[in-house]
Amino acid sequence: MKKLSIAIIGYGKMGKEIEKFAINKGHTIACTIDSDTDWNEKRDLLKKADIAIEFSIPQVAVENIKKCFDLNLAIVTGTTGWHNHLAEISNICKEKNQTIFYASNYSIGVNILFEMNKKLASIMKNFDDYNPEIKEIHHIHKLDAPSGTAISLANGIIENNPKYKSWKLAEEISTNEEISINALREGNIFGIHEVTYFSEIDFLKISHSANSRIGFVKGALMAAEWVYDKKGIYTMQDLLNF
Ligand SMILES: NC(=O)c1ccc[n+]([C@@H]2O[C@H](COP(=O)([O-])OP(=O)(O)OC[C@H]3O[C@@H](n4cnc5c(N)ncnc54)[C@H](O)[C@@H]3O)[C@@H](O)[C@H]2O)c1
Incomplete structure (x- = not known):
């Protein structure tokens, strides 16, 4: 398995757990983004990442996804509360030939x-x-x-x-x-x-x-390892293929 350089977007409860788990699996963290200031100051680090994993807040998720598309950075997002914008995001993703993996629940x-x-x-x-x-x-x-x-x-x-x-x-x-x-x-x-x-x-x-957050973290990382070199729009149905 390729060791990924991961940008963590949203460094709250989920972001911190993802950082720990990813490092344990041998991946590296390119940067953590937790505010608009981080977005401005860490752009160069973001450009070097293989993939972004995004768990932020509903109000900024759509903007965060668009910013990743503009940086040509594949994104795995777990933020909830923005899926009413899914059609818009899917169109932009296709137009710009980008990658998004989204799930309301990664467990x-x-x-x-x-x-x-x-x-x-x-x-x-x-x-x-x-x-x-x-x-x-x-x-x-x-x-x-x-x-x-x-x-x-x-x-x-x-x-x-x-x-x-x-x-x-x-x-x-x-x-x-x-x-x-x-x-x-x-x-x-x-x-x-x-x-x-x-x-x-x-x-x-x-x-x-759920007994802990680890199920969400494991699923999101599994998604990142699976999708980082693909183009298009994916969900857990594609990954798990039940
Ligand atoms: N899909 C899943 O499996 C799953 C599992 C757990 C949580 N979630 C969802 O993930 C999201 C995050 O959950 P959490 O418990 O970590 O929340 P949290 O409140 O602990 O963390 C959110 C973080 O986003 C940061 N943030 C605010 N503005 C930002 C910006 N512009 N750019 C980047 N980061 C910014 C905040 O500072 C905060 O640290 C929520 O929407 C939650 O519902 C999804």
Whole structure:
């Protein structure tokens, strides 16, 4: 495996864990970028990196991705809360022949849950007595709600059950064509996601609970090692090929 020179963009909880894990695997850190000032001062270091791994904040993610494209730097991004700009970013990526790998959740376990969720949704479309609800719980510092992972789960149901057209936060639900997402913020929870189908006589549930951030870190690094020499737009589905 090629040892990569990695630019870490967003040097918060995830960025710091990625730095530790990458160094343990023999990669080097070209630079860390945690502010607009860093972007201005560390441009030359960025240009020398093989790939950027970006975990920042929703408000700057789109700009960060565009800056990487302009530097001809492949980017693996895990920031959530910007995927409504996905069409725009995909167009720019194709136009400029750049590379982006994005995922609302890099944990292998959650990606297995995504597959189970789609399969379950296609089974449940034949059983009208059951209604799905999604619940996600995260630490109190998480900025976006619902989580990108909960939105991916909702989209997995919408794609496989024509009864559902969209999702809404639980408190805003207005029609039975919407999937309810209950987003809770508690303590230091790394991420719990549940999809439950309720009927009058029983319920059935699939869920994932992260014990630490390491699952996200491992998945993001796996993505970087896999994508650094490719061109185009990739997700965990391409990497894991279930
Ligand atoms: N996809 C996944 O698997 C996954 C897993 C965990 C977290 N996340 C997401 O990753 C993001 C980061 O999470 P975190 O827990 O590390 O957050 P965090 O708040 O600890 O870190 C975010 C960092 O971004 C920095 N930042 C602000 N402006 C910046 C800029 N212009 N350029 C570069 N950096 C800038 C902040 O200073 C901060 O250090 C969030 O959106 C979170 O939801 C995704």
